[in-house]
Amino acid sequence: MTGKGEAAAQHREEEEDGEMVGVVKLISAEGFEFVIDKKAAMVSNTLRNMLTSPGGFAESRDNEVRFPEISTAILEKICQYFYWSLHYASGKETAEFPIEPEITLELMMAANYLDT
Amino acid sequence: MYPIPADASATVQRPPPGRRTAPRIQPFKRVADPDFVLRTCLTLSSAFRQIYAGNAADLNFESLYRCTYNVCVGHGDEVLYTQVATTMAAEVEKLAGSLDSTASASDDEFLRELLGRWKKHSNAVTMIRDVVMYMERSFVEFRHKAPVRELGLRAWRDGMLRPDGEVRPRLRAALLQMARRDRAGEAVDVPLRDLMAGATKMLVEVGDGLYEEVLEAPFLDEVRWLCAGESVRLLASPCGCGEYLRTVESMMDAEKARVSRFLDAQTEEKVAAVVLAEMVEKNVARLVGMEGSGLASMLVDGRYWDLTRMHRLLGRVQGGVPAMRDCMNAHFQEMKNTAGDDERLLSREKERYREMINGVFRGEASFHAALDSCFT
Numbered sequence: 463m464t465g466k467g468e469a470a471a472q473h474r475e476e477e478e479d480g481e482m483v484g485v486v487k488l489i490s491a492e493g494f495e496f497v498i499d500k501k502a503a504m505v506s507n508t509l510r511n512m513l514t515s516p517g518g519f520a521e522s523r524d525n526e527v528r529f530p531e532i533s534t535a536i537l538e539k540i541c542q543y544f545y546w547s548l549h550y551a552s553g554k555e556t557a558e559f560p561i562e563p564e565i566t567l568e569l570m571m572a573a574n575y576l577d578t
Numbered sequence: 579m580y581p582i583p584a585d586a587s588a589t590v591q592r593p594p595p596g597r598r599t600a601p602r603i604q605p606f607k608r609v610a611d612p613d614f615v616l617r618t619c620l621t622l623s624s625a626f627r628q629i630y631a632g633n634a635a636d637l638n639f640e641s642l643y644r645c646t647y648n649v650c651v652g653h654g655d656e657v658l659y660t661q662v663a664t665t666m667a668a669e670v671e672k673l674a675g676s677l678d679s680t681a682s683a684s685d686d687e688f689l690r691e692l693l694g695r696w697k698k699h700s701n702a703v704t705m706i707r708d709v710v711m712y713m714e715r716s717f718v719e720f721r722h723k724a725p726v727r728e729l730g731l732r733a734w735r736d737g738m739l740r741p742d743g744e745v746r747p748r749l750r751a752a753l754l755q756m757a758r759r760d761r762a763g764e765a766v767d768v769p770l771r772d773l774m775a776g777a778t779k780m781l782v783e784v785g786d787g788l789y790e791e792v793l794e795a796p797f798l799d800e801v802r803w804l805c806a807g808e809s810v811r812l813l814a815s816p817c818g819c820g821e822y823l824r825t826v827e828s829m830m831d832a833e834k835a836r837v838s839r840f841l842d843a844q845t846e847e848k849v850a851a852v853v854l855a856e857m858v859e860k861n862v863a864r865l866v867g868m869e870g871s872g873l874a875s876m877l878v879d880g881r882y883w884d885l886t887r888m889h890r891l892l893g894r895v896q897g898g899v900p901a902m903r904d905c906m907n908a909h910f911q912e913m914k915n916t917a918g919d920d921e922r923l924l925s926r927e928k929e930r931y932r933e934m935i936n937g938v939f940r941g942e943a944s945f946h947a948a949l950d951s952c953f954t
Binding site for chain 2: 515
């Protein structure tokens with residue numbers, strides 16, 4: 463099941479002339495692909511290690527990471543979190559990151575998994 | 579709203595078969611499989627071996643990371659930790675074994691091979707650490723075990739740099755040979771020097787006093803022996819105190835420069851101390867009181883550069899400055915006696931010496947005290 467769906471437009475980043483420079487693709491369990499800046503992805507320590515590991519695993523070469531165990535909804539929320547984190551990282555303004563109660567457990571587990 | 583798929587059974591852990599859930603909070607379900615931990619650890623081990631072999635590009639980080647996650651969550655962390663340690667040790671053994679074949683190669687080749695393997699090992703350790711990061715975050719920190727990087731260093735130390743192995747003596751010999759050639763004025767090629775510097779960094783990183791034991795101590799011993807010999811030779815020759823001290827200073831600077839080229843910065847001060855201890859500290863009284871060229875004649879002749887140098891060097895050894903002060907005391911006494919009642923001469927000399935102490939001896943307090951106590 464490789465549906466090439468993409469989530470809401472605000473997550474999509476420009477692809478420069480078809481090259482994936484500075485972006486990575488995160489693929490959820492259902493096959494949804496989220497394309498985000500590498501900078502956003504590095505908010506997660508796990509993803510940072512993955513992409514900057516010296517030996518070069520398959521992911522850093524292809525610039526895409528599959529998460530067979532993270533659902534689309536959760537992965538989307540996580541991508542939102544990355545951008546929220548980058549935006550408010552300077553600490554000058556603060557805002558709440560909205561989390562629906564039903565997804566809390568899964569989201570926390572995914573956050574733990576990704577060291578975010 | 580989120581595109582919730584019809585089958586919303588995808589949670590982060592593997593869901594038990596046949597369970598269909600609506601979007602609500604899932605209770606915790608663990609797949610109870612005792613072999614799971616073992617099987618996964620073996621998978622990880624073979625992945626580690628592949629990393630060492632340099633084939634990481636075929637490996638999928640995410641799945642390995644997930645293995646670690648599942649193992650830890652399944653209470654297999656202890657097992658995994660031991661696996662990491664043993665796999666690393668085994669791989670280092672292999673690297674060490676293949677190094678023996680270069681036993682007869684030149685220093686240059688040997689160092690190159692050694693450092694190549696070190697780089698491979700360091701990279702593999704970093705990659706392994708990234709893969710088992712979940713274990714590192716939870717298990718290692720929680721139970722205060724040595725982190726993975728530390729395990730890597732230990733494996734290298736015990737596997738490659740064994741006390742009874744060949745690597746240590748080889749490194750020591752290579753260093754001393756390089757230092758001797760450098761002293762003799764032969765040019766040591768830059769690549770070789772860089773290799774040596776690389777080996778030094780490696781030893782410092784492995785820690786555990788290895789650098790001190792393998793490289794620093796033999797180097798310092800050789801310098802000590804050389805200085806002792808040179809000292810005896812110079813003192814037996816007709817060179818005066820000023821020239822002796824000049825030679826000491828240039829030797830000290832040369833050795834420090836040598837250290838900065840192939841050894842670690844921490845050794846610079848130590849080598850300076852060795853040179854001073856052997857050549858100056860042992861001969862303080864003799865140097866200060868030398869007939870015709872010691873402190874007294876330097877003062878009389880106004881040899882300012884020699885005086886500054888003496889103060890600079892003797893200031894760094896035990897009993898150096900006190901010896902100078904005693905000699906100055908005696909000199910002032912003698913001068914006072916010779917001048918007798920000539921007030922003008924006395925006050926002129928006093929002024930001259932006061933200026934000298936401020937300028938040449940950088941205002942050394944004990945010398946001022948000596949001057950004052952003598953001329954009151």
